[in-house]
Amino acid sequence: MKIKVQKDKTIRESIEENGLKIEDFVVACFNGKLVDLSFRAPNESEIELISEDDHRALEVLRHSAAHLMAQAVKRIYKNRAKITIGPPVDFGFYYDIDFENPISEEDLSKIEEEMKKIVHEDLSIIREEITKDQAIALFKDLDENYKVLMLQEDINEDVVSIYRQGEFVDLCRGPHVVSTGRIKHFKLLSVSGAYWKGNERNKMLQRIYGTAFFSDEELKNFIQRREEAKKRDHRILGSQLGLFEIEPTVGGGLVIWLPKGERIRYTIEEFLRKKLEEKGYLFVRTPHIANADLWRISGHLAVYNKYMFPIMETDEEQEFVVKPMNCPFHIKVFQNAIRSYKDLPLRIAEYGTVYRYEKSGVLHGLLRVRGFTQDDAHIFCTPEQVENEIIELIDLTRYILGKFGFDKYRVYLSTRPDEFVGDIELWNLAEKSLKNALDKAGMEYTINEGEGAFYGPKIDVEITDALSRTWQCSTIQLDFNLPQRFGIYYIGPDNSKHVPVMIHRAILGSFERFFGILIEHYGGEFPLWLAPIQVIVLPVSQKFNDYSEEVFNFLKNRQIRVEINRDAEKLGYKIRQAEIQKIPLMLIIGQKEKETNSVTVRQKGIGDIGKMSIEEFFNKFFS
């Protein structure tokens, strides 16, 4: 809602004069900038009042909650804690603090208690503007050396703003809620490390994460959603459902696909391969290791060295390298014959397993591993063909990801960085082609100016899962570097040699990461076409095992992934076991079914859906 504010009046005064309540508003927006309710209008102007339902208000609340937490920390730890920065983030806020003695998660409740006290005190949050020199003096006096550093190194303005609440003062742009009493529903979540200014050469500070909401209900919802996400954790489901394991004696980041996980992977591989072959991709298979010289020519040993496992030496003084990428091999495939323009675009695909030396601390289940298989492909084409290739690729990507229920995307186009290889005209043409392709495909996208790789521009696709979290899987990268380094060419219509453009692309990214995302997306409840066990036959007692075998064999012969539970257990127990394994379909076999030559179907999550003949069941779910 908008109100008029007289010259030299505060927004707060105007709210009251308009017969409105301060409590109904959080901050205001003046000339497109968020301001405090204590803001004094420089001239008569229209101001937008922002209430709690606006997402900008939530950010302000969380920013104020960060200050509230910092104040509580200062009260408890005095100058054994130095505050640095404390912004809002998408799920809450954090504050990076340099503690003399490290704190742990157990200390959070103590800090929360102190925060509640400060909320109860309902301290006014007051903005002041002072000169930079005054600010430096103030924070020197307070012994807040990080604030002094920020003022000296990062802030160019002559006048800065500070916010006071009771005895606490922070350097901050604001705006903030009017008083600490407004921050009622909050929770501290975790404590972790974070480098000062995000640079790994700098000192490690401690970061406390928290969140805040306007209502208790929203806070409870948030906590519940977090718990739901935790239950869907692919690492937990992966071991519960027997999908994969990562085992210390094998090594961190090295995945063992267990029979059920591999069953799913194989289904995905087949589905994708069939589609790619339809689209003119040619599948190849290449070695896991290669002569180090290959990687010298490609330039990887120089540029990508820190992600590569060390060179292996043999007693014949040859050097081998485990591949971190598939591209040099696909270049060799291109070079296997003299290529004509008529061969282009040449689309070489491989489920290529690569190994990258990732720092131990970054490994994370299936989402960040050291050995993984990319659904990789390299398209060799002319610069003119790029646009059409990208359009087809976007189409294909949408089809493939859509099959798994991913239909919301965020697309990023990264353009030429300051340091680059290749012709600037080629870059311009390529970037134009990528933009045209995205436009023609009707994709909305964000341009990341200068964020491309040194060897070419790229398109990254982020998908949104069932819990609204985003993941990067698909990537399309143009490469002007490798074709040149390997000197590959095709013969054009003019009968002379031309250098092709190389497009690196992956749709799923890697089977490992994609599987991890998929497990969480489905919460372990895979749709019928992916489920490792699609049907389980459950005899009511062992008396019906014979007829159950008949049912089992009927489905088995039709390539259904079916199992049978022959145990001497009660039906309820067998159903429970099947439910825990998240098997989509259960067939109950007892006296009634045997007599009428039928099956009773129970669908996971739905229950009994009735009796039918086995043919009927097969047609209903599998034809």
Next chain:
RNA sequence: GCCGGUGUAGCUCAGUGGCAGAGCAGGUGAUUUGUAAUCACCAGGUCAGGGGUUCAAAUCCCCUCACCGGCUCCA
């Protein structure tokens, strides 16, 4: 790699200086079962690994490794 936390049976966890424990899963037997847990018995351990303190260590201290929450980085 860095900061903090955790590591006990296949899994989930109890045990905080004095005999190594439970539930689930597993095996055996009994039960022959109608829509989310039948009963009994049995087996299962380098208490992550190594070193130290102590009469005595799963427990206290040090080192190493792995994992978890993050930072940095990424498919």
